[in-house]
Amino acid sequence: MKILRSIGYSILLLFIPFRPVAAQLSSFDINGYAKYLYSTAKYPFADEQLNDQLLHTRINTRWYPSQTLMAALEIRFRGFYGESVEKMPNFKKQIKSRHEYAQLDNFLWDTKKSVGYAQVDRLWLDYSRGNLETTIGRQRIAWGTAFVWNVIDLFNPQSILDFDYEEKPGADAVRIQYYTGAVSKAELSVRPGKNKNTITAGLLSVNAWGYDFYGIAGVRKQRWVVGGAWAGDVHKAGFRGEFLISAAPDKNAPEIIPDLSWYGTSFFEYDKPTISAVISADYTFPNSVYIHTEVLYNSIGKTKNAGAFYMEALQADLLSPARWSLFQELAYDLTPLIRIDLFGIFNPDDKSSIIAPYLTWSIKTDLDLALIGFLSSGKQYTEYGDYGNSAFIRVTYSF
Numbered sequence: 218m219k220i221l222r223s224i225g226y227s228i229l230l231l232f233i234p235f236r237p238v239a240a241q242l243s244s245f246d247i248n249g250y251a252k253y254l255y256s257t258a259k260y261p262f263a264d265e266q267l268n269d270q271l272l273h274t275r276i277n278t279r280w281y282p283s284q285t286l287m288a289a290l291e292i293r294f295r296g297f298y299g300e301s302v303e304k305m306p307n308f309k310k311q312i313k314s315r316h317e318y319a320q321l322d323n324f325l326w327d328t329k330k331s332v333g334y335a336q337v338d339r340l341w342l343d344y345s346r347g348n349l350e351t352t353i354g355r356q357r358i359a360w361g362t363a364f365v366w367n368v369i370d371l372f373n374p375q376s377i378l379d380f381d382y383e384e385k386p387g388a389d390a391v392r393i394q395y396y397t398g399a400v401s402k403a404e405l406s407v408r409p410g411k412n413k414n415t416i417t418a419g420l421l422s423v424n425a426w427g428y429d430f431y432g433i434a435g436v437r438k439q440r441w442v443v444g445g446a447w448a449g450d451v452h453k454a455g456f457r458g459e460f461l462i463s464a465a466p467d468k469n470a471p472e473i474i475p476d477l478s479w480y481g482t483s484f485f486e487y488d489k490p491t492i493s494a495v496i497s498a499d500y501t502f503p504n505s506v507y508i509h510t511e512v513l514y515n516s517i518g519k520t521k522n523a524g525a526f527y528m529e530a531l532q533a534d535l536l537s538p539a540r541w542s543l544f545q546e547l548a549y550d551l552t553p554l555i556r557i558d559l560f561g562i563f564n565p566d567d568k569s570s571i572i573a574p575y576l577t578w579s580i581k582t583d584l585d586l587a588l589i590g591f592l593s594s595g596k597q598y599t600e601y602g603d604y605g606n607s608a609f610i611r612v613t614y615s616f
Contacts, residue, residue: 249276250615254381258301260605261597269299273381275338285346289354291339291384298331308332316389317411319355339387352392357385358406360420360433362448362457365544366513366536368493369444369459371418371437372408374536377544377560378571380589381611390416400424413439413467433461437534440464454500461493466533477529480522480598484533492516493535499546509546509560513537520566523600539564539600554579562601569595569602587611 252273259266273295280288295312302308314322314336322336341354361367365377372388390408397403404420418435428449435442444461466485477483493516499509518540519526530538546560558575576588589609595602 244281246279246281247276248616249274250613251275252381252611252613255610256299256607258605258607261603263304263605265300267300267304269297269301271298271381272296275384277339285344287343287345289339289341289343289356290337292335293338294325294333294335296331296333300330302332303330309334314338314386316355317414318409319389321355338384348396350394350396352394355387355389356392357387358390358392358408359385360431360446361459362429362431362446363459363495363497363511364457364499364509365497365511366495366542367459368461368495368513368536369431369433369446371416371433371435371442372406374534376536377562378573378591388416398424400429410438418442437463439467440534451498454498457495457497459495463491463493463534465489465491477525480525481519484517484526484529484535484538487517505550507546507548509544509548511544513539513542513544515540522598523564523567524569524595524598524603527600537600539566541565542600564595564600567595567599567602569593569599571601571604583615585613585615587613 252271254271254273255269256271257266257268273293275291275293277291278289282288297308297312305311309324309327309332312332312334319340321340322334325333325335327333337355339355339357341352341356343350343352345351358372359367359370360372361370367374372390373386375382375385388408390406392404392406394402394404401423402421404422406416406418406420408416410416416435416437418433418437420431420433422429422431424430426449428447431446433442433444440463442461442463444459446457446459448455448457450456465487468485492514494514495511497509497511499507501507513536515535515537518535519538520540523538526538530536541564543563543565544560545563546558548556548558550556555576555578558577559572560575561570561572563570571591571593573592574588574590578586580586587609589611591604591607593601593604593606597603
């Protein structure tokens with residue numbers, strides 16, 4: 218009840234003018250946003266269109282008790298209403314966050330067509346002195362240089378299609394960083410886990426020849442991992458890449474899942490090290506046209522029936538069940554306040570794809586409108602063949 222009471226008080230703060238208070242109390246900062254999202258979707262397995270509405274509120278707070286100490290509390294509330302709540306199986310399970318120890322979340326209500334869900338999304342304490350920084354608690358440990366797929370992000374990899382969660386999930390972890398220079402550091406991060414799910418990994422970053430280089434090594438869920446990444450430019454075009462080599466998936470690791478032997482070999486039947494790699498490049502022309510290309514490779518990825526292995530790929534810590542994934546994006550600023558964007562992901566083996574047109578309009582300061590679409594194509598059991606078509610309208614007020 219204490220958690221619920223704290224969440225309730227925090228949501229009520231939406232009606233308080235924040236900026237004057239924050240200006241007076243320099244040791245405390247608060248900001249956030251409130252969103253309204255309308256969606257309509259048609260899935261191949263459903264007989265009818267699903268229409269839904271989402272109210273999404275986030276409150277971010279920072280406390281600076283001293284020059285060496287900082288604390289954060291970030292609360293996220295979502296209220297769902299519509300046909301997906303009523304007709305999609307396991308809807309509550311799909312939206313619930315997954316943390317093994319501290320379950321700082323709760324369903325505030327649960328009716329036939331509506332669900333209210335609140336969670337503490339960030340809760341950490343940071344201590345820094347000299348070149349050493351230590352962060353303990355629920356935090357975002359974001360490793361990687363690519364924009365779409367981060368194969369070296371061991372703690373919280375996330376799909377680009379989850380566009381309404383810009384902050385990305387956090388991990389309950391301890392993170393120690395030692396800065397050896399302005400753009401170089403050594404890092405050790407540990408996320409304790411139950412049932413052999415602990416992740417312990419180190420990262421070393423250096424800068425040379427105008428590039429940032431990263432090397433990582435560790436153990437993720439009892440599988441050793443080594444990898445690296447880089448970020449720089451070639452003739453003013455961004456050039457990035459990542460690679461990860463890991464032990465074969467643990468045959469005892471998967472949760473109970475359907476038998477997929479009819480569709481192909483399980484990821485957990487492989488007994489050799491796996492390799493995942495990403496190459497990414499982007500360029501902005503003088504007229505504001507932006508182009509971005511990215512390629513993902515998985516050595517044990519599927520060349521057919523990839524869609525059937527989607528859930529198993531998540532359990533095997535793969536960003537995609539496919540052998541190859543191609544991403545292409547084009548964007549252009551129609552005006553300083555209106556931007557149009559179009560990206561697509563294509564599976565060259567099963568010929569399935571998803572295309573996402575995206576328009577954003579900054580209506581006024583702190584008020585934005587976004588129109589988004591997901592258009593998929595492909596046969597049944599291909600990677601995107603069962604994804605369906607969706608359209609979204611989102612209004613965001615930031616404070």
